[in-house]
Amino acid sequence: MSSAPSRPAAPGSPWRHTLEGALSVAIAVLVMAAAAWAALAALGAGAIAPVARLVPMTVSMAVGGGVTVESAPSAGAADDGGLGGGLGGLLGGSGGGGGGGLSLGLSGAAAVTPLTLTFLGTVVLAVGFFRPLRRRQRPAPALLWARCGGALVTAAAVLPALAGTARGTARLPESVTERFGRGASSGAFSRITGGSEGGGLTKGLSSVVFETDAVATAFLGLLWVGAVLALGCLAARHTTLPRPLALGRLRRKWNAVASTLAGTAAVLCCSASAVALLAGAAALTGRERAAEAAGLLLLIGPNLLGVLLTTGLGTSWEAGVHRIQPDGGGMLGMLGGGAQGGGEGTDTSVDLGGWSGVGVPLWLLGMFLTLLLLVVAGYVAASRTPTRTPREESDALLDRHVETALRMGIAVGVTALVLPLLARGSLRIGISLMGNEMGGVTAGLDATSGLSALTGFVLAALAGYGGSRLRSRRVRRRGLAAQRPGTAPRRPAGARSTPSRVTSDPTS
Template sequence: MSTGTPSGQAAVRHGWLQALVTVVAAALTMLVVASLGLWAAGAAGLPRGAFPPVVAATVVTAVGGSVELSGNAGSLAGTDAGLTVVPLSVSLAGALVVAAGFLRPLRRGAFRGAGGLILWAARIAVLWLLALAALGVAARHTFTLSLGDSVLGGLGDVFGLSPRVGFTAEVPRTLLFGLLWLAGVLVVALLVTRSAPLAGRLGRLREAARPLAYAMVALLLACVVLAGGVALVVAATRGRPAETFGVILLGLPNLAWLAFTLGLGATWDGRLTGPFGLPLPPVLEEVLRAPDLSTLDVRTLAAHDGRVWWLVVVDAMLVLAAAVLAAPRPPAGTAAWRHALRTAVALALTVLAVCLLGRVRAHWGLSVLGVGDLGGNLAGELLLRPRLWGALGWAALWGLVAGFLGALLARGARAARGRSGGT
């Protein structure tokens, strides 16, 4: 392949080095964020060199990979554990680095045309899969649990039981979903940037989708920034700063985007039992700690703290700002109703992604001769799952209203600027 310029030919020849720098930078960023988050959460004290494998497992789950939990407590005991969660702070950090590394040579014109673009993405993908395979191999460990002075501890002493639990990354599944994660990041990066040249049909497609794609990404990042500001205030005023920073470095987007969907009117089902290593917002923990499955929406949260209604106000401002940001510019103006439909689709797709990525299912438990853990630290559950169709319906409705108003506001602002410029 030739780009017709010496610099372009050099970029093609050395594209593997650029791809390697991008992948290594992304992997190191995710490892550093995961390490700091786990350290702040207290995981550095895990026994028998468990911290590095736990960090690797966190990065694996951050790209959609799977970690299988297992337990062995002998023939007289049983263990049960499962984990489905995406630490979105780690995911977001890696995605930003990958996107920046992917777009940099494209802005310089090093890879032109569909063939050059595919070649550049393929190089990153190959090295990314190698990095994920290494992380998957590293993400495995086994712990021996101490039963303490509980009822289970006494039974364990009598029968000589030493419960063991461990985790192992499912490498094939990790490679598959890690590749899908990378593809999603690269596609979104291409959609939201204007500086990477695309010709022909790809260019026309990007020009049509870019305003709303850019607006939705800006909307999600604004939610994270606002939530980060609130979290810093909490860390400074309410104690437990280390654990709060653990939340910021591991799951800040999880909470920020959950709050965003709740403000739109979405409903989640959830439950929290047993100990949980990271602090949740008090109002969220109060609702989730119930005997049965809890309904999580603005009304149930507001019953514990009326300030939750501000979520609706903040969402209204953010969604309307995104609609104005994405409003079409003349001369290729679009009718307000058409912009409303496009905004509804874009916001529904955004909420769909949040709901799929924000689901949490974590449970762990141990029983000996049928006796379960009685209030100790060996059993618990954290569950969060969205009522998907309701969330998408509310997102589409908000998108319709905000898109229509945003088109009118943008049109009025441009008309006002035109009048002031003509006088």
């Protein structure tokens, strides 16, 4: 005896939807913080700054916030040992907290998005927001708006508060301060400091104060939450949405492609997280390199995948480190330090597209992997696209395979423009003396999109068309096999046919 299907629960009150929307954002931020703590612990970041301060900074960067650093005020004064001779003593260099004399200052900014944390927060937010609606009656549009309002208000309150706690003092590694000391003791700068090996000047660079822009974090965080909810309303499958949205033209046409591409991205990001977990397990055996690899993958695993895939689409990626010289300006230029020309030889730049790790250029590996994924995505999208009725088929302007291909091309072309903006990163550090910039260094991973959007559109359209054709051919073969005599499966004698349950919203 077959049991009757359970009736869906009531849609709930507006306050319940508001609370569930708020909880989805709060849990997403907690998961991001836990993953950031695990990554920073694996990297040994506690030796530089308290992890309790670094975790909110990392989470703020995951939603788009930037970090600025400057010399710690307590370390800005130089001591007598470094300024006792030379021009430093003439300019009033005194010890301890006198506040006079020469002192080195450091300022900089870092902008990088740890996409692993962004991915985890996106998944938890989307599941917590849409999944509870699956077994309920179809909600009214007002209830969905209440749910979105709870999520956005919580994000507007939590993210600025989190960015406000993302400030503290970090100790620079000795290798960095020693390099500053060697730079300070060379050329014209050594004549200022009396020939010391950096002396008390470099003590101003032993620690820095970092902080996060709360306003930018709040704005970009709200933009992130809004984008997740908007794309979720378009791509979510196992949920129940208001009828005007669920049966709308936009969702009916784009749900199959959007859900397929979102699922493909989730599989790739989960693969990077799985590799990070394996590296973490290997680190338990005492392998320090494995721990560092696990920490990096827990932060920037999807960034590396984004570089690989967009390189195959034609995006030019360049990783480099460049020194900043005053070019004859400032105090160093007046004393002849700007003409030393030693900084040009230390600049490094690597074109990642032409890099070959296993004898094959990276762009070729990226193109092959991208084509393979897009063919599979085209096949899955075709299987999720509702079958047309004869009337719809006759009224349609384009064939269903061509429509799937065009939608895949548009979605991938837009992604090829957005993903490099998210995957790149930059770091700038400047050293100043008495308010004049003496030099510095910039490092980063930058991208030039070029024709990658057009290339992505063409490749995705061709791969989507091929995948849709493969799906149609397989369905045709199954139909022919079912029509052959003697091939139909036999049912047991006592079996009863039960009507299949059809939902009122086939695309949800």
